[in-house]
Amino acid sequence: METKQLSVSDHAIATDMLFETKSAVKDFAAAITEVTSPEIQTFLVQELRNAIKQHEQIYNFLQDGGIYDAYNVPEQLSKDLSYADRALNNT
């Protein structure tokens, strides 16, 4: 798979979105277990579905861009370490 090099800020924003959508899915799921009103329950379930869709979208973007490869762990690890080096060198 070819890896197109995203700019530092694009990479940061895309990764941020991945983490945010991950948290959104968890937060909505947790909130649903605390809900009593049926209207809010329906709303939160809908939002949970949206969050899962958004996570899928941004994940696919990162995978298609060759930034994340869930099927090749050693390769992913070395990519993550070079991402860490990039972050350390940018400060």
Add this chain to the structure above:
Amino acid sequence: MNKILEKITGMASLTDQVIATDILSAAKAEIKSYALAITETATPEVRQTLTRHLEDAIAFHQQISTYMINEGFYHPHDMGKQLQVDMNVAENAVNVAKD
């Protein structure tokens, strides 16, 4: 991107509030991630490192949340005030996204 920057840099205190809130949620997420990771450790050195990082993260969470309380961004002891702040933040977010 520039348009957004222009818009938020024109509202300096708002930018500070948004950034502080972002840092606060990152600090919260960090504490949870470390706590979770510690429950998966088997190597003593790794556990030691992660525990130390967790303590640092908790201290940092205190720094940023104290700052937000002092600035009036965060009212942990006043639900009514907090709700008002949250509503304003939400409204501003929608407005920034709109145009």
Add this chain to the structure above:
Amino acid sequence: MRQKLGVHETLELHELVTFKSLCLTKASLMQGLVTDPILKEIMQNDVTMTSGHLEELKNHLI
């Protein structure tokens, strides 16, 4: 050091490395937007702390 770690440990560490790298990049990018000097200082603390943590996490993985 890496061969001594369990697979689950490696994965957790790798998740933390990604997360901290993101925090570090964001903290340094956003520092330029901040106006309040106290908040700036807190962010500088964050950058220093996160850089140190990231180096240590990396050392466990290399």
